[in-house]
Amino acid sequence: MPDVQLLRRFVERLAAQDAWHDLPPLVDRIEQIRGTALEPEEAEFCAYYRGLAFLETERADEALPTLRRLVSGSPANPHYRLLLADALIRGQHWPEARSQLEAALSAAPGHPGCLCALGWTLYQMGHRTRAKALLERALDLHPHYHPAHLDLGLILAAEGRWDESEMHLQTAMALAPDDPDVQEALRAVQESRSREGSDREQIRALFPEIRQGRSRLDPEERQVLRRLRRWLREKGSSHLEILLVEGVWTEVADTVAPTPRLDNAWAAALAWTCHRMLGHPVRRTEVAEHWGVSTGALGRRYRRIRDLMDAGYPAAGEEPEILADNPPAETPEDPGGLLIPVDFKTRRRLPDSAPCPCGSGLPVGTCPHPRSTRLGS
Secondary structure: OHHHHHHHHHHHHHHOOHHHHHHHHHHHHHHHHHHHHHHEEEEEEEHHHHHHHHHHHHHHHHHHHHHHHHHHHHHOOOHHHHHHHHHHOOOOOOOHHHHHHHHHHHOOOHHHHHHHHHHHHHHHOOOOOHHHHHHHHHHHEEEEEOHHHHHHHHHHOOOOOOHHHHHHHHHHHHHHHOHHHHHHHHHHHHHHHHHHHHHHHHHHHHHHHHHHHHHHOOOOHHHHHHHHHHHHHHHOOOHHHHHHHHHHHHHHHHHHOOOOOOOHHHHHHHHHHHHHHHOOOOOOOHHHHOOOHHHHHHHHHHHHHHHHHHOOOOOOOOOOOOOOOOOOOOOOOOOOOOOOOOOOOOOOOOOOOOOOOOOOOOOOOOOOHHHHHOOOO
């Protein structure tokens, strides 16, 4: 009969070599050999490596049942909850991911991986202030933990705070020069920062046309325009994008006969046009309800606007998305800028000063637990 301990060491060696596709059959073999005699510690070992192998091979849905069992067997282990949260976030199960991470932090308030993961999750859900506070706490406790610098740098970039953003990303680069996420984030931030200067030039060029269009609005239309600008800004549109939407309205007013007034129905159509052009995750029903119009009225005016646009919309005769019978599922608020990577692999590797997730209390790297020096963190 095969030696189970030998199989376990083989599993750990393959995991250290990132040979994830080879792990599940070996774990299945261990469970087959032990059968009903499988001890709790062995069951935990099998669930851990099976769930991790599914995660690393992009099979998050298959990992969920295994990781839920793993967490239920060891609810006090923050690392297991972080693994489960990773799978949940990949499937965009935001509330459950948040619940798991908050429970993990209750057991380990200073766990940097959980602090970053919860900050990431809350940011994608639109809770930006608390997200930044969690990332700043992670940095206060673990200043050399580069994922926190990466995440905070991207949030600051989305807010246009370029100097602070680059400082954090340069720090992350110094701490992890070979991390491709850090390299890509720094490149994207630097490109976005340089592009902001060209945005200012475009805004200055648009001002004469925008002023002329606004001068033709009566007081009620100006009030609708202010509401439209506020709505777009809250949904993540930049100043330049909002001005471009105003330019679209100027074109509508100059083209459609008889000349329309900027009322709630036209404002809803402009908002929906902007969301579709920019890819903002806003549902058509949300737009219609906010402006107090029916989806039918919204659709008719949207089609008039679409007909004035040359590209980026369905061809003539195609049914526009706005009238689809099955609207897309609700998604979290878009951060309105750069998105933080979903890769939690680096977040699972704790600094050497952090305690091992096995619960021994010894720092990572000194604990004899196998996951302390390999995967685990």
